[in-house]
Amino acid sequence: MRSLAYTRFELVRTFRNVRLLVFSLGFPLVLFFIIAAPNRDEHNFNGSGISIPLYYMVGLVAFGAMSGLISSGTRVATERTDGWTRQLRITPLKTSAYFLAKVGTGYAMAGVTMVLLYAAGLSLGVSLGAGRWLEMTGLIVVACVPFAVLGILLGHLLTADSIGPAVGGLVSLLALVSGTWFPLGSHGFLYDMARFLPSYWLVRASHVSLGGQAWTAGGWIVVAAWTLVLAILARYAYLRDTARV
Amino acid sequence: MHTEHTIGVELRGAAKSYRTAGTVVDAVRGIDVSIDRGETVALLGPNGAGKSTTIDMVLGLTSPDAGTVSLLGGPPKEAVAAGRVGAMLQSGALIRDVTVRELVTLMAALHPHPLAVDEALELAGLEEIARRRTQKLSGGQAQRVRFALALVSDPAVLILDEPTVGMDVEARRAFWLSVRAFAARGKTIIFATHYLEEADAYADRAVLMSRGRVVADGPTSEIRARVGTRTIRATLPDADANELASLPGVTAADRRGEAIVLICSDSDAAIRALLDAHPDVRDIEIASAGLEDAFIELTADPDDASADAERQEALV
Numbered sequence: 250m251r252s253l254a255y256t257r258f259e260l261v262r263t264f265r266n267v268r269l270l271v272f273s274l275g276f277p278l279v280l281f282f283i284i285a286a287p288n289r290d291e292h293n294f295n296g297s298g299i300s301i302p303l304y305y306m307v308g309l310v311a312f313g314a315m316s317g318l319i320s321s322g323t324r325v326a327t328e329r330t331d332g333w334t335r336q337l338r339i340t341p342l343k344t345s346a347y348f349l350a351k352v353g354t355g356y357a358m359a360g361v362t363m364v365l366l367y368a369a370g371l372s373l374g375v376s377l378g379a380g381r382w383l384e385m386t387g388l389i390v391v392a393c394v395p396f397a398v399l400g401i402l403l404g405h406l407l408t409a410d411s412i413g414p415a416v417g418g419l420v421s422l423l424a425l426v427s428g429t430w431f432p433l434g435s436h437g438f439l440y441d442m443a444r445f446l447p448s449y450w451l452v453r454a455s456h457v458s459l460g461g462q463a464w465t466a467g468g469w470i471v472v473a474a475w476t477l478v479l480a481i482l483a484r485y486a487y488l489r490d491t492a493r494v
Numbered sequence: 495m496h497t498e499h500t501i502g503v504e505l506r507g508a509a510k511s512y513r514t515a516g517t518v519v520d521a522v523r524g525i526d527v528s529i530d531r532g533e534t535v536a537l538l539g540p541n542g543a544g545k546s547t548t549i550d551m552v553l554g555l556t557s558p559d560a561g562t563v564s565l566l567g568g569p570p571k572e573a574v575a576a577g578r579v580g581a582m583l584q585s586g587a588l589i590r591d592v593t594v595r596e597l598v599t600l601m602a603a604l605h606p607h608p609l610a611v612d613e614a615l616e617l618a619g620l621e622e623i624a625r626r627r628t629q630k631l632s633g634g635q636a637q638r639v640r641f642a643l644a645l646v647s648d649p650a651v652l653i654l655d656e657p658t659v660g661m662d663v664e665a666r667r668a669f670w671l672s673v674r675a676f677a678a679r680g681k682t683i684i685f686a687t688h689y690l691e692e693a694d695a696y697a698d699r700a701v702l703m704s705r706g707r708v709v710a711d712g713p714t715s716e717i718r719a720r721v722g723t724r725t726i727r728a729t730l731p732d733a734d735a736n737e738l739a740s741l742p743g744v745t746a747a748d749r750r751g752e753a754i755v756l757i758c759s760d761s762d763a764a765i766r767a768l769l770d771a772h773p774d775v776r777d778i779e780i781a782s783a784g785l786e787d788a789f790i791e792l793t794a795d796p797d798d799a800s801a802d803a804e805r806q807e808a809l810v
Contacts, residue, residue: 254603262591332585336643339553340604341577491555493546493584 252346259354263324273320274362277313281305281369289373295432299459303377306370307385307455308429313362314389315451316420318396321355325404326412329490338491344484352397359393381458388454388464395447395475402483405490423448447475502651502682503529503552507561510547521547523706524561529684531650534677536693537686538717539703545686546584548703549655552684553581566650573651577605580649582640582657588628595624598642605647617672618642633660638669645676652676654685658692670696693717724761726768729777730754741767
């Protein structure tokens with residue numbers, strides 16, 4: 250019940266923050282239209298037989314969901330600066346309930362981003378079979394778990410001043426090296442490295458809709474391992490984060 | 495009589511140090527304090543005395559390096575998990591994008607046996623601004639909201655860390671009336687302040703802290719007698735500080751360049767003696783001692799006074 254009450258409270262706060270909504274929901278949408286709208290009739294991107302709107306819709310779904318989830322850390326950092334985290338620590342709210350509320354709120358934001366991008370894709374003539382669409386969405390939701398936890402971790406490590414650039418830079422870098430903007434191919438240094446990043450599997454999840462292969466066992470292992478490690482670190486960061494900021 | 499069932503808060507030999515920018519700050523250096531249930535106690539001291547660190551230990555927000563802290567007869571974390579503690583902490587701002595009522599309602603929902611939200615709003619004097627967003631409040635209003643957050647859980651122990659910062663005189667009075675009304679329900683209340691007047695007017699007892707130590711602990715009337723002193727400042731280049739300290743009515747003397755500062759228990763006697771002994775004394779000022787001056791003089795250790803001063807700075 251406490252977890253529920255706190256989750257509701259977080260959702261109300263988040264969706265009332267108009268500036269936050271406009272930027273975090275609007276940014277992927279604007280990017281999508283800038284890239285895809287002029288090329289809406291290009292149905293053979295790089296000779297792949299894939300339409301440009303489809304390619305960038307799914308890429309931005311991955312990018313937008315990841316970005317939305319990591320950004321929940323920005324709110325955490327602000328709450329620490331305002332002393333809210335310390336106030337919460339002297340209530341009976343459990344650590345697990347706190348994390349559930351934060352992750353749930355992050356997913357709500359990510360979900361809205363995804364829905365908006367799907368709608369934008371439809372408006373540019375993207376069509377996708379229900380099976381593909383479901384498989385992609387399901388895998389994206391799973392692949393985002395490490396980023397939900399990473400956001401909370403960063404929020405408890407960084408200050409309200411430094412977290413903006415840190416998150417922005419990190420998201421851009423991960424999006425770039427994981428193949429959001431252009432195909433990585435299947436060999437080479439970048440590919441070898443990217444395979445160990447959860448963002449690579451996130452992008453691959455989105456590419457299921459392009460006719461890509463579903464996850465290999467490696468994908469599940471990478472995502473699970475990152476989730477576990479980040480969750481342990483995030484829990485530790487939260488528990489020791491009781492000092493005055 | 496002290497038994498497990500009557501002790502609200504107990505610190506035994508509690509000590510806490512921090513490492514800041516390479517230096518170690520001994521914020522609290524081994525204190526023994528015992529507070530019974532139902533008592534209202536002021537934690538009195540200048541900035542950097544260790545009040546907030548003491549409160550953090552009592553709330554379980556930080557663990558002592560040495561010694562023990564118990565709250566309602568057990569570890570602080572247990573009392574917190576049971577929802578039996580409320581606290582008004584010092585902090586920058588209230589959480590944004592919610593109304594006052596929503597915030598107080600959430601706090602009630604996080605606790606097992608809360609007051610009715612309306613009752614908490616009324617006790618804190620927030621009925622008129624209950625629908626306002628938290629980012630649109632004045633400093634004094636924000637403090638009242640923090641007060642409501644602390645008491646809506648109907649805690650057995652209420653802890654207030656410098657609660658009246660940012661309030662004007664009128665707001666202060668109204669605030670302390672609310673605290674009294676809450677104390678009358680048999681609650682244990684501990685508040686930190688650097689205003690002697692607040693301790694005097696609203697606490698049964700004051701625990702005086704300076705540089706991480708308890709330097710006095712007793713009824714507020716006793717504390718007032720001890721620090722309710724006057725200071726004489728004057729220019730007197732050639733007098734010896736030790737000799738000045740032995741004048742009647744003087745409890746401590748200090749030299750600052752050509753100036754002298756005398757902390758007096760009886761400034762009338764002291765000024766007469768000073769003028770008799772040193773007719774050439776000039777630029778005389780007699781003032782009520784600021785609490786900080788009184789503390790520093792009362793507790794000065796000549797050997798590590800300057801080192802301590804640095805540590806105090808580091809603490810801020």
